[in-house]
Amino acid sequence: MNWEFIIKYLPLNRKAAWLTLRLGLLGIALSTLIGLFCAAVRYYRIPVLHPLVRVYIEISRNTPLLIQLFFIYYGLPKIGIPTDPASCGVAGLSFLGGSYMAEAFRSGLESVEAIQTESAYALGMSRFQTLRFIILPQAAAVSVPAFMANVIFLLKETSVFSAVSLMDLMFTAKDLIGLYYKTTERLFLLVAFYLVILLPVSLLGTVLERRLRYAGSGT
């Protein structure tokens, strides 16, 4: 292991790591919004939108991110939709993540039994009050593990960005492997960075899951 090399290229890596993280977080935020929207549409069975959302979820879940990115980055400009690597990465990640988040939120909503809603109605609560005080808090607690798993999954998927020539972690790794052939050092950095980013998220997920376990655990 050549530590000099590692120290020399650390700044370049830090920049790449930061870019990866930023695009990843942006993608996750958008995925969450798409997921909330789709979950609401499915939960309330909103006409017209309901079948459309199902089609979107099936397509998104049954195609790889890399293919989605290639289509967005190389295909879309041909029909007049310009894309740059960063927005392509965020768009792809959101397209992919939206369906995963939707399923996480929907299973949370559906875990709240209908009779809980009825008992809120019996107390005179309106639909909105029932949603706010009874359904959402319980659904959120149930959704947390799946949500955190999705966050980790999406952060991992950012490694695919390099394929559309993004200046991120993977790309610098591939680049440097080619340029200097310091394979061991480069791979070490790559593993270290993903561990630094993902381990805390994973731990946070475990902690949250444990703290929120009270909800839904028997009435």
Added chain:
Amino acid sequence: MPDLGLEVLLKGKNLVRLLGGLWTALRISLLSVAISLPVGVVLGVLMTRNNRFVKALLRLYLEFIRIMPQMVLLFIVYFGSTRAFGWDVSGETASVVVFTLWGAAEMSDLVRGALTSIPRHQYESAEALGMSRLQTSIFIIIPQTVRRLIPLSINLVTRMIKTTSLILMIGVVEVLKVSQQIIEANRMSSPNAAFGVYLSVFLLYFLACWPISLLAGRLEKKWS
């Protein structure tokens, strides 16, 4: 009607080549599944045993594989191991190794989850009927475990197929590589080929994964 670059697919053997590329990816994923299922079952059963050392070791393996992006794992095996051990690994071999390691880890966790989710009193009531441990396993535990496992392992197959798209990055000639070649070769005659070809690849992957997902969902509903 704008030029969508779809005509390229009908030219010569382009469509056949594209399907051939997809088959390379499918072959790798199916081979990896075939190896990782039995390995995963064994590891999963080991995880439910009470040996602390084995448990900790397997846990470490599982967590590392889970937390690393598959692309990083591919790089480690393809670039890293060749350098560290000096051998010459082909892209396809490296892919099978990575997907097997990954698949076995995921499978072992599914097996562990399915085994531990069987309530205690199932064992106890089998014992109360005078069954031996072997009989309990064969007639009571394994059938229930298998029902829980089949839909989940089918899902693992689709995840595997989707992830094989990454092998492009370590130089395996699969469907994306073939696409790039086709687009490059027809750059002059159909400048918009990238749209049509990548759209087709997108649909091909969907057609490969969707039926499998549907099957898994159907079985899950039926057996839950």
Added chain:
Amino acid sequence: MNESILSVEHLTKRYGENTILEDVSFSVARGEVIVIVGPSGCGKSTLLRCLNALEPIQGGEIRLDGETVDSGAKDLTRLRQRIGMVFQSYELFPHMSVLNNILIAPVQVQKRDREEVKAEALELLERVGLSAKKDAYPRELSGGQKQRVAIVRALCMHPEVLLFDEVTAALDPEMVREVLDVILDLAREGKTMLIVTHEMSFARAIADRVFFLDNGGIVEQGKPADFFDHPQTERARQFLRTFEFESVK
């Protein structure tokens, strides 16, 4: 008897082709305790659920103090505040403490002063012997305790009519008593109640009138002593016999 507070006229309830209740009519006087008995599947629970519009009805009319109760009613939430309901499965909100379970509706729905409701809630909890559990979460309570909290939660809304839907059916035998005692206490206070139950001796003790429901209609009704000792119809006799055992010795 006092004036009628709840009246049901020609109520019909169907699920698709399946008729659950057909042409059911009765009225309940203020302060009256009605116990509804009948074989499972006869529509007892559905009848209670119709009374606070948890189930849409296909015919007839339900009136609370002259106002129509209907799942499409404009001020349905206001009507429901006047009808309390306790469920077989308690349905406390698992993410809230006992006290918050009780306070949420009076404070959020009726916009009453939190401190005032809290004082009342504590007093009621004291009455049912649970003031020590005010900060506990539902998962820490026994079934009987949960059900008593559910009753307090309904009471705190000051409902004019209380509906009890097989509230002891999910309880261990030794917890049934503590819940029934609370309900007996409410009867002594003069609360208007409709109670669906399988506890026949309780029914006999608490009821002003017993309804025997079978095949979607009220087959027989009367004072408890009359109904239990001299049932008029063969179906009622048959039903009551299922609660008796003959000695084998």
